[in-house]
Each structure stands twice: as structure tokens, then as C-alpha cells.
Amino acid sequence: MSLILGLFEAQMLVLAAAIIGRGGMTRRSLGALLIVLCGVLTPFTIGYAGFYDRWPWLSFAPFAVPLAIGPLLYVHLNGLIFDRPIPRWHAALPVAQFAYQAVAFCMPLDLRGAFDRQVQRPWLDPILAALLLASMVGYAVAALRALRRHRCWLVARRSNLAAARRVRAVLIAYAAIVTVRTGYLIADALIAPLSYFDMFGFYVVLAVVGNYMAIEGWRQADARPHPIVEPIERDWRPIAAAWMDRIEAHGWWRDPDLDLAELSRRLGTNTAYLSRGLNEGLGLGFAEAINGLRVEHVAARLRDGTDGDILTLAIDAGFGSKATFNRVFKERFGVTPSTYRRVSTVKNDAERPDLQRNT
Incomplete structure (x- = not known):
């Protein structure tokens, strides 16, 4: 299990570094998204290999910040469609999640264990799962609306729809992650609680989709994005x-x-x-x-x-x-x-x- 996820992670990190090195807002945001996906995979990659059993102090290490997935996807698509950044408040939840994990990681090991059993698992994990699902679905809907607007804009100007197809491919890949994640959450809530190892299928899907996005991002790194150009109001x-x-x-x-x-x-x-x-x-x-x-x-x-x-x-x-x-x-x-x-x-x-x- 660790070997499979580790190989996927290694390839994603190499491609992420190459994409970021090409410069530009859309490339940097895609590279950052790939790094975050690798971070989400890391606890399971090292966990299946027994790292947490051998080095318990790694618990709560802030590798995974899944609440950053939706905003970074939206930054990337917003750059492709509108050629502009998104407001900084979109970073509030990811920053809060990372800060919380960093603070918890600094706690003494015994206190961390008690906190995990009494607070994290019974209370915070369900809240985090709900926030993550809401974030992923919300950004998927926002991205879909932007895609439709982009396509209509291109059609009205009889432009090549290749740019819209690239945006759609990214959105379809993201939708696959959201769909599989939702299925696992439903199974955990309605059928039976899922164990650490039961989640392996979802993380394989996450790794495959992440690599697809990385490969396509590298292939299309120099493609013309053809963003919507809004009329500028001037005096x-x-x-x-x-x-x-x-x-x-x-x-x-x-x-x-x-x-x-x-x-x-x-x-x-x-x-x-x-x-x-x-x-x-x-x-x-x-x-x-x-x-x-x-x-x-x-x-x-x-x-x-x-x-x-x-x-x-x-x-x-x-x-x-x-x-x-x-x-x-x-x-x-x-x-x-x-x-x-x-x-x-x-x-x-x-x-x-x-x-x-x-x-």
C-alpha cells in the first residue's frame, strides 16, 4: 500500500516542481494543488508503512490540509477563465486547519493521545468531514458556473473551444475526487464505520486523479488559456x-x-x-x-x-x-x-x- 501511494506521490511532486518552475499564476496554483494532494496522501503512505507505530511523535504532523484542495482548484480555474486571483478570504479555512494541526503537533505526546481520543475523533473529525465535503462541493459548483460562462463567452466570439475543454478536464478530475469522497462518507455514516485501511481505495483514486492532473498540467503548460476579457470601466x-x-x-x-x-x-x-x-x-x-x-x-x-x-x-x-x-x-x-x-x-x-x- 505504501509503495503504491509513494510512487504516485513521487511522480506528482516531480511534476508539481516542474509546473511551478514554468511560472505564472495558473501554473503555480496547479503546482500548489498537487503538493496539497501529496500532503493528503502522506499520512496514509507513511501510516501503512508503520511509521506512526515506530515514531508516535509524528501524530498530528501537519502534512494534510484537505481544506486547501477546493480553494486551490478555484484559484487555478479562475486564472484559466478570468486571468485574475481570488479574494484572500478563501485561504481562511486552510490556514486555520494548518495552524490547528501545527499547534496540536507541538503538544506533549501523552496529551496528544488523550486529545485525539476524547476530542479529535468523537467531535472534530465529523466537523472536519462536513466542512471538507461542503468546501469541495461548493467550489465544484462555483467552478462549473465559471466554466459555463467561459464556454458561452468563447462561443459568442466564435473562438476555439480548446481552452474551455482544458478547464472542463480539470473540473471532471476534481468531480471524480468529490464523488468518491462522498461515497465513502455515506458508507461510513450509513453502513459501517470505515477503518484506516478501508480508506485505501479513496486514496488510490486521489493519487490517480492527482497524477492525471499533473501530467495534463505539464502537457498544457504552454497552451494559450484564452481567458474572458471583461470591459474595463474608465473615466x-x-x-x-x-x-x-x-x-x-x-x-x-x-x-x-x-x-x-x-x-x-x-x-x-x-x-x-x-x-x-x-x-x-x-x-x-x-x-x-x-x-x-x-x-x-x-x-x-x-x-x-x-x-x-x-x-x-x-x-x-x-x-x-x-x-x-x-x-x-x-x-x-x-x-x-x-x-x-x-x-x-x-x-x-x-x-x-x-x-x-x-x-
């Missing part, structure tokens, strides 16, 4: 305003060949991001934003009383045609460029005598 106004400041400062609006792709490259972003930022931040399209800067420049020159030809000013500002310039200018100021110049000239002439009298 586009300051982002768009900063873009406009850069465009104006560099004079990029003067370039008659400027288009959305070229401006995106100069700003260090992409066309979709730039277009959305201008629309949601300023309520403007690309052409409206750039032509707005151009007509403001021409209008400022006209207000300054320049004698230059209006069409030349428009071309210098980046407009490609007179018709486009006249249309944009009239939409912006409500009058034609020539009328705007005439009104500005009259206004400047009216203000000039006042300035001379003041001087």
Missing part, C-alpha cells in the same frame, strides 16, 4: 484631454495625411482605444477632434488680423479641401471664414482707438 475625460493636449503641443493636427491609425501610433495606443476615448471622453469622433483644432488655429489667425489668404491658412492647418474647411468652420462658429474675418477686423478697429487713448 475617459482626463485620458482624452491629455491626448488632445499632446496633439496640440506637437502640432500633429497640421499633418493633412494624419489618420486614426497614425495618431494611435504616435500616442502609443491602439485605434479602438483612441476612438473610444475620444467618443466617450469628449463626445467627438477622430475627424471632429482634429478638425476642431485646425479651425481654432485658423480662427485665431483671423482674429489676429492676418492678411494671409484664407485658403492658404486652411491648407497650412492641415485641411485637404476648401469645402471641408468651410463646412467645419461654419459648424464651429456659425459663420463663413470670410465673414468671421470681417467681423474680427471691425472689432479690432473699434478697439484700437481705445487702446491708443489709454496709452
Whole structure:
């Protein structure tokens, strides 16, 4: 018995180390899950070999933390499906279980034996079994919901479903552990109490499933996960305003060949991001934003009383045609460029005598 479980454990540990060494949240979480499965197997691997009889002080050694199985599986699947970690409170029960075992392991051996007979077996073991079952089933249900959401997201975008199949394979393997564990708990409660050796079948299943997950995890270590990409809510106004400041400062609006792709490259972003930022931040399209800067420049020159030809000013500002310039200018100021110049000239002439009298 010990040899069989020990061989399974050794292979899992080697693959876990190799998977963790590849880096990344999903790989590290899978490696940690495999190590926890090995820890759950360890008390039985060394127990069947007689370690506890020969070295009684090993009792309560915190090898097994089964309450960590569900959270680590959920961390792994959450990384594959959403590419993000889970809240830290999921670690509360596993940490509490490990801490409890560590404290009990530090107790004197005689006290440990009395505590095991009077408290651990009659009271704490049933509570732990119920918590473990609830944890495993709860995380299985949560993972199943996430898998369905992932599949629907991939189907809606006509994406390859290989990523969803990898997630499903992990979930099926986990479901096998939950199902067999539930069967043993029912048999223990309703048929007859199970002994230490009666549980060997469950731990063989655990070892086989763990090795399957390890081998598949190693094989798929470099596969593209294709997680769900959620839309990010942003305040586009300051982002768009900063873009406009850069465009104006560099004079990029003067370039008659400027288009959305070229401006995106100069700003260090992409066309979709730039277009959305201008629309949601300023309520403007690309052409409206750039032509707005151009007509403001021409209008400022006209207000300054320049004698230059209006069409030349428009071309210098980046407009490609007179018709486009006249249309944009009239939409912006409500009058034609020539009328705007005439009104500005009259206004400047009216203000000039006042300035001379003041001087």
C-alpha cells in the first residue's frame, strides 16, 4: 500500500516542481494543488508503512490540509477563465486547519493521545468531514458556473473551444475526487464505520486523479488559456484631454495625411482605444477632434488680423479641401471664414482707438 501511494506521490511532486518552475499564476496554483494532494496522501503512505507505530511523535504532523484542495482548484480555474486571483478570504479555512494541526503537533505526546481520543475523533473529525465535503462541493459548483460562462463567452466570439475543454478536464478530475469522497462518507455514516485501511481505495483514486492532473498540467503548460476579457470601466475625460493636449503641443493636427491609425501610433495606443476615448471622453469622433483644432488655429489667425489668404491658412492647418474647411468652420462658429474675418477686423478697429487713448 505504501509503495503504491509513494510512487504516485513521487511522480506528482516531480511534476508539481516542474509546473511551478514554468511560472505564472495558473501554473503555480496547479503546482500548489498537487503538493496539497501529496500532503493528503502522506499520512496514509507513511501510516501503512508503520511509521506512526515506530515514531508516535509524528501524530498530528501537519502534512494534510484537505481544506486547501477546493480553494486551490478555484484559484487555478479562475486564472484559466478570468486571468485574475481570488479574494484572500478563501485561504481562511486552510490556514486555520494548518495552524490547528501545527499547534496540536507541538503538544506533549501523552496529551496528544488523550486529545485525539476524547476530542479529535468523537467531535472534530465529523466537523472536519462536513466542512471538507461542503468546501469541495461548493467550489465544484462555483467552478462549473465559471466554466459555463467561459464556454458561452468563447462561443459568442466564435473562438476555439480548446481552452474551455482544458478547464472542463480539470473540473471532471476534481468531480471524480468529490464523488468518491462522498461515497465513502455515506458508507461510513450509513453502513459501517470505515477503518484506516478501508480508506485505501479513496486514496488510490486521489493519487490517480492527482497524477492525471499533473501530467495534463505539464502537457498544457504552454497552451494559450484564452481567458474572458471583461470591459474595463474608465473615466475617459482626463485620458482624452491629455491626448488632445499632446496633439496640440506637437502640432500633429497640421499633418493633412494624419489618420486614426497614425495618431494611435504616435500616442502609443491602439485605434479602438483612441476612438473610444475620444467618443466617450469628449463626445467627438477622430475627424471632429482634429478638425476642431485646425479651425481654432485658423480662427485665431483671423482674429489676429492676418492678411494671409484664407485658403492658404486652411491648407497650412492641415485641411485637404476648401469645402471641408468651410463646412467645419461654419459648424464651429456659425459663420463663413470670410465673414468671421470681417467681423474680427471691425472689432479690432473699434478697439484700437481705445487702446491708443489709454496709452
